[in-house]
Amino acid sequence: MAHRINEECINCGACESECPVEAISEAGDVRVIDESTCTDCGNCVSVCPVDAIIAP
Numbered sequence: 386m387a388h389r390i391n392e393e394c395i396n397c398g399a400c401e402s403e404c405p406v407e408a409i410s411e412a413g414d415v416r417v418i419d420e421s422t423c424t425d426c427g428n429c430v431s432v433c434p435v436d437a438i439i440a441p
Contacts, residue, residue, distance in 0.1 A: 386441035387423035389417050393437040400429035400438060
């Protein structure tokens with residue numbers, strides 16, 4: 386199961402640059418994680434300023 390971004394996302398983009406497999410992208414006014422690409426490394430979780438990323 387992949388990480389997920391919840392409704393607390395402020396679309397700052399901090400997580401996207403930390404993803405080594407480019408699984409995070411912008412979708413409207415939030416970021417989303419492609420579950421089929423995410424490797425659950427957790428890099429995104431540590432940089433999110435509003436704790437909007439949920440670990441599996």
